[in-house]
Amino acid sequence: MYFIYAVMNAGKSTELLQIDHNYLRNNMQTLLLKSSVDTRHSDTEIVSRLGLRKKAMLLDDDSVDAIIAHIEKNNYACVLVDESHFLTKKTIWKLSDACDDYDVPIMFFGLKTDYMGHLFEASKTLLELADNFRELKTVCWCGKKATMNLLQGPDGQIVKSGNPIHIGDSEYHSVCRKHWKAGKIRADH
Numbered sequence: 523m524y525f526i527y528a529v530m531n532a533g534k535s536t537e538l539l540q541i542d543h544n545y546l547r548n549n550m551q552t553l554l555l556k557s558s559v560d561t562r563h564s565d566t567e568i569v570s571r572l573g574l575r576k577k578a579m580l581l582d583d584d585s586v587d588a589i590i591a592h593i594e595k596n597n598y599a600c601v602l603v604d605e606s607h608f609l610t611k612k613t614i615w616k617l618s619d620a621c622d623d624y625d626v627p628i629m630f631f632g633l634k635t636d637y638m639g640h641l642f643e644a645s646k647t648l649l650e651l652a653d654n655f656r657e658l659k660t661v662c663w664c665g666k667k668a669t670m671n672l673l674q675g676p677d678g679q680i681v682k683s684g685n686p687i688h689i690g691d692s693e694y695h696s697v698c699r700k701h702w703k704a705g706k707i708r709a710d711h
């Protein structure tokens with residue numbers, strides 16, 4: 523069980539689709555899943571910012587049992603899960619059972635923390651349960667490692683409180699800790 527985490531725009535979906543491609547190239551079958559919460563770019567596809575896209579099954583508390591039954595019946599080399607930070611604790615525990623019972627690796631890709639700087643409940647669960655961890659890195663506008671997600675509302679103001687799940691017209695910026703604290707999205711902001 524893997525947790526591959528990053529800030530926004532670090533290339534999580536691109537990395538997921540690359541790993542998927544590597545399995546397929548070796549004639550191994552994979553199962554692609556994504557949280558049903560985030561359907562910004564597509565309802566049923568995993569979409570990378572580089573233009574790659576691929577169909578995925580939607581995962582949530584309602585579909586997890588059927589998906590696990592599907593995993594049991596098929597001999598997948600790997601299960602790849604996008605937008606894992608939106609999953610519930612219950613779904614992640616159930617998938618960890620599938621990982622153990624059917625001996626299939628499951629790779630969860632997601633954000634570690636929300637725009638307020640706190641762990642998502644799902645990310646906390648993944649940090650507790652997974653046995654392998656990897657961070658995908660990207661940089662702040664200042665050149666330092668970006669470790670935080672800064673949320674800018676539609677009015678241009680920086681948002682630091684509210685619902686941790688925030689999808690919409692607002693814009694995310696991946697920044698270093700110092701510039702997250704200062705709320706600076708670029709040098710002249």
Ligand SMILES: [Zn+2]
Binds near residue numbers: 697
């Ligand atoms: Zn910075």
